[in-house]
Amino acid sequence: MFESVGTSYPAYFQSNLSRLQGSMSKSMLKIVADRTSAEPQTLTNIRLPIGSLLNLQSLCLWFDITTTGANPTFPTRYSSSFIKRLSLSMNNQTVSVINDYNLIYNLYADHNNKAVSTGIAGEFLDNSIHWTEGGANGATDSTITGVSSLMNTTPNRTYKMCVNNWVGLFGSASTSIISTDKIGEIIVSIEWAPAFEVLGATGEAAQLALSALATSSYTVGDIYMTAEALSFSDDSYYNAINTAEDLKIGYNDYIVTKFAGVTKTTGINVTTYISAGSIDHIVGTALPSNAQAVSHMLAFGSLGTGAAETNVTNSSKYHADPIAFTGNVTTGTINTPSGDNFFSTRAFQRQLQLINTSQFSINNKQLNYGALNRSEIFQNNLQALGYENVDASANGFNRNILSLAHYFKYYGGCFQSLELIDKDAFFLSGLSSAGSSCAINWVCTFLGASTQDITPVIIAKLSKVLHIGLGRAIYVE
Numbered sequence: 001m002f003e004s005v006g007t008s009y010p011a012y013f014q015s016n017l018s019r020l021q022g023s024m025s026k027s028m029l030k031i032v033a034d035r036t037s038a039e040p041q042t043l044t045n046i047r048l049p050i051g052s053l054l055n056l057q058s059l060c061l062w063f064d065i066t067t068t069g070a071n072p073t074f075p076t077r078y079s080s081s082f083i084k085r086l087s088l089s090m091n092n093q094t095v096s097v098i099n100d101y102n103l104i105y106n107l108y109a110d111h112n113n114k115a116v117s118t119g120i121a122g123e124f125l126d127n128s129i130h131w132t133e134g135g136a137n138g139a140t141d142s143t144i145t146g147v148s149s150l151m152n153t154t155p156n157r158t159y160k161m162c163v164n165n166w167v168g169l170f171g172s173a174s175t176s177i178i179s180t181d182k183i184g185e186i187i188v189s190i191e192w193a194p195a196f197e198v199l200g201a202t203g204e205a206a207q208l209a210l211s212a213l214a215t216s217s218y219t220v221g222d223i224y225m226t227a228e229a230l231s232f233s234d235d236s237y238y239n240a241i242n243t244a245e246d247l248k249i250g251y252n253d254y255i256v257t258k259f260a261g262v263t264k265t266t267g268i269n270v271t272t273y274i275s276a277g278s279i280d281h282i283v284g285t286a287l288p289s290n291a292q293a294v295s296h297m298l299a300f301g302s303l304g305t306g307a308a309e310t311n312v313t314n315s316s317k318y319h320a321d322p323i324a325f326t327g328n329v330t331t332g333t334i335n336t337p338s339g340d341n342f343f344s345t346r347a348f349q350r351q352l353q354l355i356n357t358s359q360f361s362i363n364n365k366q367l368n369y370g371a372l373n374r375s376e377i378f379q380n381n382l383q384a385l386g387y388e389n390v391d392a393s394a395n396g397f398n399r400n401i402l403s404l405a406h407y408f409k410y411y412g413g414c415f416q417s418l419e420l421i422d423k424d425a426f427f428l429s430g431l432s433s434a435g436s437s438c439a440i441n442w443v444c445t446f447l448g449a450s451t452q453d454i455t456p457v458i459i460a461k462l463s464k465v466l467h468i469g470l471g472r473a474i475y476v477e
Contacts, residue, residue: 022234028058031225038220040195041084046225048186056176058228061163061190067156069216071208073199073294074149076344079124079161080105081198082220085191088169091184091472096169100256102193104459105167106348107283110411111385114396116315122164128299128314128343130157149343150203150301150312158221167254169466174250177230182241184472192220197347200297203312213294247468252280252461259456261289264354268444268456273437277477278430278463281384282360284414284442289453291346298342298349298410300325315341315400322402341400342410351454352412353405354447360416361441362431367416371443374404377414384415414444419463430463434477 029052034045046061048054065082067073075081081102088096098104109123119125130152134142165171180186195217201208232238241247257272268286296302301312313325318341326340342349357371372380401407419430431438442458467475 022232024230024232026055026228026230029054029227029229031227033223033225036221036223038192038223040192040217042192044190044192044220044223046188046190046223048180048188048225048227049229050185051181053177053179053230055228055230056166056170056173056178058226059164059166059170060226061223062226063161063223064158064221065161066158066219066221067199067216068218069213069294070155071204071212071216072153072155072202073213073216074130074152074157074202074297075124075127075159075161075218076198076200076297076348077124077127078102078106078109079122079163080109080165080167081344081348082161082193083163083190084193084197085189086168087189087191089187089189090466090474093474095466095474095476096251096253098168098254098256100258101167102197103287103348103457104254104256106344107285107350107413107459108167109165110398110401111381111413112396114399116399122162124159124161126315126343128318128341129316148309148312148314148317150297150299150314151309152202167252169249169251169253172250172252174248178249179238179241182247182468182472183474188225196292196294197345199294200299200345201295201302202297203299203301203303208296210293210295216294245470249466249468251464251466253464255460255462257458257460258287259458261453261455264446264448264450264452264454267446268442268454270456270458271439271441272458272460273439274460274462275433275435275437276460276462277432277434277465278419279433279438280419280430280461280463281415281417282440282442282461283416283459284358284360284444285350285412285457285459286352286444286454287457288346288349288351289455291349295346298339298344298346300327300339300341302339313341315343318400338409340406340410343400344410349410350412351409351452352414352444353409354450355408355412356445356447358414358442358444360414361443362438364439364441371445372414374408378404378407380417381413381415384417414442 029049031046031048038044065075083101086098086101113125116126128149129146130149131144131146133144199216199218201213255274259270262268299313318325327337355374357373358377359371360367398411401411440458465477
């Protein structure tokens with residue numbers, strides 16, 4: 001009937017029917033960590049059950065964050081910010097270690113999510129308002145109340161966190177269904193982030209010395225994961241994967257290289273060496289060099305101008321009148337003109353303000369016709385991220401990016417694609433440097449005479465293949 005429909009047509013042109021032989025069932029599993037509590041810079045291990053078909057798209061990490069200290073602080077954006085390092089091992093073989101996981105997540109999330117409402121019970125997208133509801137009130141509903149987080153004067157609060165979106169193998173595997181019977185024991189190891197990376201002080205009425213925040217920290221509690229497990233009454237699928245001599249799962253991995261601090265007057269000129277089967281793209285960015293202690297949250301009104309809602313902002317107020325709530329310049333020794341509506345900590349600020357040019361070279365070969373200016377950098381980023389040369393897609397950058405100035409001051413990155421992006425299939429299409437390291441050089445210049453100290457960072461996104469052989473033989477290429 002459909003002989004005339006060519007095979008070159010897209011899949012959604014085809015008219016196919018399929019029926020599962022037998023039946024399928026699925027259930028939600030709760031997987032408790034080896035320790036259900038933790039502190040900053042400690043490790044938590046979670047062992048996924050053996051003998052299950054797990055759906056990676058359903059994988060969630062749950063935990064509570066309780067702030068501690070004499071002065072009120074609140075968490076930065078994104079639940080994933082609390083994961084400093086994520087390590088995955090399968091059958092005692094390490095298959096992925098992502099250092100600075102939270103920095104990578106913040107970079108890509110700010111370039112891929114503009115809808116706050118999609119993360120209200122997951123990734124903690126909007127931390128600018130603290131919502132509460134009263135207890136049971138007889139036959140009537142409880143009242144929902146809100147307060148700007150900068151005005152949240154309660155020193156220690158508990159926040160429920162959920163990581164339901166992953167960077168690395170869990171979020172990019174070419175198949176979302178994995179068999180732990182074929183793979184063996186999977187251990188998820190999490191190192192929790194230091195307090196200065198994830199906590200920011202509120203908008204105090206008077207100038208608050210940084211020494212007053214020295215005891216500010218947090219504890220982690222009620223740590224567990226949930227995942228959807230599948231089972232089939234028909235053995236066809238199990239027989240197929242169990243008799244295969246080499247199952248292959250493609251996924252993304254990341255390498256973060258940090259360099260010695262420089263000043264913007266000298267610019268950035270750094271080189272890293274990477275050996276990998278496929279380098280998909282590279283990102284150059286920079287972090288403030290002085291982000292080493294708990295400080296004020298970067299938001300308008302956080303630098304000693306609080307005490308009233310008229311002096312501080314939340315995300316909704318900022319968007320209602322962004323001109324009025326931009327600048328954040330006050331007097332005092334620790335104040336800087338930073339904040340606006342970033343609502344994150346200085347540790348996650350990608351500080352490329354006043355960028356002038358950017359150029360990548362690999363093995364002394366320039367990748368572009370010449371150094372790109374700030375507008376060309378932004379356009380090149382759109383292409384590297386698969387936005388097809390436009391920034392008006394269903395996805396999009398963080399909604400608080402109102403101008404190129406906002407972008408480079410808080411969220412900036414210089415993306416350079418080395419792949420041909422295919423949205424429908426997984427291909428090893430990036431630059432291959434297997435067997436010999438390639439030298440990746442990034443040169444960046446800035447306008448003006450700013451002596452601001454910054455730390456250059458290069459992030460490389462890699463494509464890898466996980467091989468699963470007979471007898472749970474596992475290796476990565």
